[in-house]
Amino acid sequence: MSETPPPPEGLLAELTHRCPLACPYCSNPLNLDAPRDEMSTDEWKRIFSQAAELGVLHLHLSGGEPCSRRDLAELVAHAVEVGLYTNLITSGIGLTRDLFDRLVAAGLDHIQLSIQGVDAPQADWIGGYKGGYAKKREVAAWVTAEGLPLTVNAVIHRGNVEDAPRMVDLAVELGARRVEIAHTQYYGWALKNRGKLMPTREQSDRAYAAVEARRAHYLGTVVIDHVAPDYHARYPKACMSGWGRQTMNVSPSGKVLPCHSAEIIPGLVFWNAREKSLADIWSHSPAFEAFRGFEWMQEPCRSCERKAVDFGGCRCQAMALLGDAKACDPICVKSPHHALVDEIAALDSAGAVDGFAPRRYAREPKATEPA
Amino acid sequence: MIADDARPRLPRGVRLREDKVRARWVLLAPERIVKVNPIAVEILRLCDGARNLGEIVADLAQRFKADPERIAADVRALLASLAEKKMVET
Numbered sequence: 308m309s310e311t312p313p314p315p316e317g318l319l320a321e322l323t324h325r326c327p328l329a330c331p332y333c334s335n336p337l338n339l340d341a342p343r344d345e346m347s348t349d350e351w352k353r354i355f356s357q358a359a360e361l362g363v364l365h366l367h368l369s370g371g372e373p374c375s376r377r378d379l380a381e382l383v384a385h386a387v388e389v390g391l392y393t394n395l396i397t398s399g400i401g402l403t404r405d406l407f408d409r410l411v412a413a414g415l416d417h418i419q420l421s422i423q424g425v426d427a428p429q430a431d432w433i434g435g436y437k438g439g440y441a442k443k444r445e446v447a448a449w450v451t452a453e454g455l456p457l458t459v460n461a462v463i464h465r466g467n468v469e470d471a472p473r474m475v476d477l478a479v480e481l482g483a484r485r486v487e488i489a490h491t492q493y494y495g496w497a498l499k500n501r502g503k504l505m506p507t508r509e510q511s512d513r514a515y516a517a518v519e520a521r522r523a524h525y526l527g528t529v530v531i532d533h534v535a536p537d538y539h540a541r542y543p544k545a546c547m548s549g550w551g552r553q554t555m556n557v558s559p560s561g562k563v564l565p566c567h568s569a570e571i572i573p574g575l576v577f578w579n580a581r582e583k584s585l586a587d588i589w590s591h592s593p594a595f596e597a598f599r600g601f602e603w604m605q606e607p608c609r610s611c612e613r614k615a616v617d618f619g620g621c622r623c624q625a626m627a628l629l630g631d632a633k634a635c636d637p638i639c640v641k642s643p644h645h646a647l648v649d650e651i652a653a654l655d656s657a658g659a660v661d662g663f664a665p666r667r668y669a670r671e672p673k674a675t676e677p678a
Numbered sequence: 679m680i681a682d683d684a685r686p687r688l689p690r691g692v693r694l695r696e697d698k699v700r701a702r703w704v705l706l707a708p709e710r711i712v713k714v715n716p717i718a719v720e721i722l723r724l725c726d727g728a729r730n731l732g733e734i735v736a737d738l739a740q741r742f743k744a745d746p747e748r749i750a751a752d753v754r755a756l757l758a759s760l761a762e763k764k765m766v767e768t
Binding site for chain 1: 689
């Protein structure tokens, strides 16, 4: 496409891939950026300034665990100064009272706190961090006492699916203004752990209905955002609201991606914010151009009446499940490969959940180890 | 129904600002961007937690030389819809 695309509304800054937790559904790539490759304070500040100029309104500071960055308060202050609505996406681990106070003073707008379960044994097992649940409750209390808006985010999978409606109740108890109940999306670590995470169709249908039933009850108390279980859906999600349409992700080392998972698509060329401006990357980088508009589509997407609704679904999912990033997302009932999704979901939800492949840095191979 | 003596305000974490790049006004809230038309901008600017609903309506009716009842209906509809989204406190 030659014309300039409308500017992005959101930017997700993965400040670091360091994280004390080991959630089995982490959306970070399997190849985590090493701490030594992380961008400097000044590099991030320059990116935030460029983002505001380009038209970004919402900045999401994420990771990894963003509180692992020693310069977090300085980065927040800069983002607020250039006019960005600044959201911190945190596990709460590593957020000290002193840091919290400095973030508030810097003008932070919103905190999104992840919760792995409805009680300590469940949550700490899933997150792989003892004491995590208690710490999260403490952080939630700081946020609400300060009057800052709190979002509670819960990822749903076979290990906690029966508790999905109770997650909403817990969010209300914690004083959240918004709760996100997100059925696991199978990319990155979640794809690796899919066999341990996939609920049965009956479980996910029941959980989905129970959360929806809370909506009327909590209207005006808490805003519920509900992410449907992909593999049990009839139509695919409008992934990222369309490729290169609304948001961009920046990795700890400065790679600018159309989504969390885009690096799994072979042949895409990503530009780096260390070398080029965000505006240039947004408008011209080959990775962003690859799936903009409708020209790239195959059938059944190309002639589908829903193509401007869901944009053919998710490119990474088409890649992961079919080996073809341009194919119709097989979640769609119109995909000739839709039966595969049902088969995978049935197979993967059948076994016992006896542990996960924990999300952590791959060990560097030692010279003494046999190849 | 919002009471006449309610003193609406934007809660912490909700910001009314000009989006210069797109030449419009927006209300920014957690994970939400709401486009705001010029009339709603005028209404929201008066939602400071000090003025009550009646005062807001009177102010607008006088400035825009409009029927207060009609203004009141517009103000109530806007605020009720934003209150459901937790973007206004009444």
